[in-house]
Amino acid sequence: MTPDRLDATFQALADPTRRAILARLALGEVSVTELAEPFAMSQPAISKHLKVLERAGLVTRGRDAQRRPVRLEARPLAEANGWLERYREIWEANYRRLDALLDAMKRAGAKPRRRRKERRS
Amino acid sequence: MNAQAADTIMVTTPNDLEVVTVRAFAAPRTLVFEAHTKPELVKRWLLGPPGWTMPVCEIDLRVGGKLRYVWKTEGDGSSFGMTGVFKEIVVPERLVHTEFFSDNWTGGEALITTTFTEKGGKTTVTITMRFASKEARDGAVATGMTDGMESSYQMLEEVLKSTAAA
Numbered sequence: 001m002t003p004d005r006l007d008a009t010f011q012a013l014a015d016p017t018r019r020a021i022l023a024r025l026a027l028g029e030v031s032v033t034e035l036a037e038p039f040a041m042s043q044p045a046i047s048k049h050l051k052v053l054e055r056a057g058l059v060t061r062g063r064d065a066q067r068r069p070v071r072l073e074a075r076p077l078a079e080a081n082g083w084l085e086r087y088r089e090i091w092e093a094n095y096r097r098l099d100a101l102l103d104a105m106k107r108a109g110a111k112p113r114r115r116r117k118e119r120r121s
Numbered sequence: 122m123n124a125q126a127a128d129t130i131m132v133t134t135p136n137d138l139e140v141v142t143v144r145a146f147a148a149p150r151t152l153v154f155e156a157h158t159k160p161e162l163v164k165r166w167l168l169g170p171p172g173w174t175m176p177v178c179e180i181d182l183r184v185g186g187k188l189r190y191v192w193k194t195e196g197d198g199s200s201f202g203m204t205g206v207f208k209e210i211v212v213p214e215r216l217v218h219t220e221f222f223s224d225n226w227t228g229g230e231a232l233i234t235t236t237f238t239e240k241g242g243k244t245t246v247t248i249t250m251r252f253a254s255k256e257a258r259d260g261a262v263a264t265g266m267t268d269g270m271e272s273s274y275q276m277l278e279e280v281l282k283s284t285a286a287a
Contacts, residue, residue, distance in 0.1 A: 087140070
């Protein structure tokens, strides 16, 4: 990969809207109109983001003039980085527990009763 | 249907110093914030890999207040700790605190910014972990990495894997 392509990829992924666009495309290709919808963003604004993603080779756009469907590019990917993978797995586990706790809190319907903070000497 | 997967985590490395995680929860922000700041609640989920408990969880929720966490594994009984200090607190939307671990895996103190944003009854929690230096971040992150090209593919894989349809 050339340094330019590397920079383009980093820049593409450094924006939360573009990451969310990639997440949506991972579920299947969509037209630009459908893509813009969840972001409450104008189509020109979404198109600007798509240009950045196209430059990085992360998406391609179909030739159908009407729909111009946007497609995630499946690329040969290196083996997942060990530390980031472990970090993600740990936080997935933490957050599944947090999901269960939040469900219990919602069912309880009110703030949990206060308890004295436990102190260990 | 909201096309954005609400319950999958995204982990990225947006620059040389930071690791960012983003995750949405089906709960109001006040509850999510409480679950992050009340020790009796934090102990129930911030446990890491399986087999660990959190025998110590102290949170003094004020600027300058201290955090202290100790995790213990049931296996060989070894423990692992973290201390920190709150730098900023905006209830219920933002927390900034430092973290230092007993095994110093962060290569010096790390700065953690946690934001809570609510939309349509769902709360998105974004954690930005800022390492003391690029070397510290890379030291943690770079296990097995050989060059920058590999890291960009890995970053993309993290984004895609963590958001693939369940």
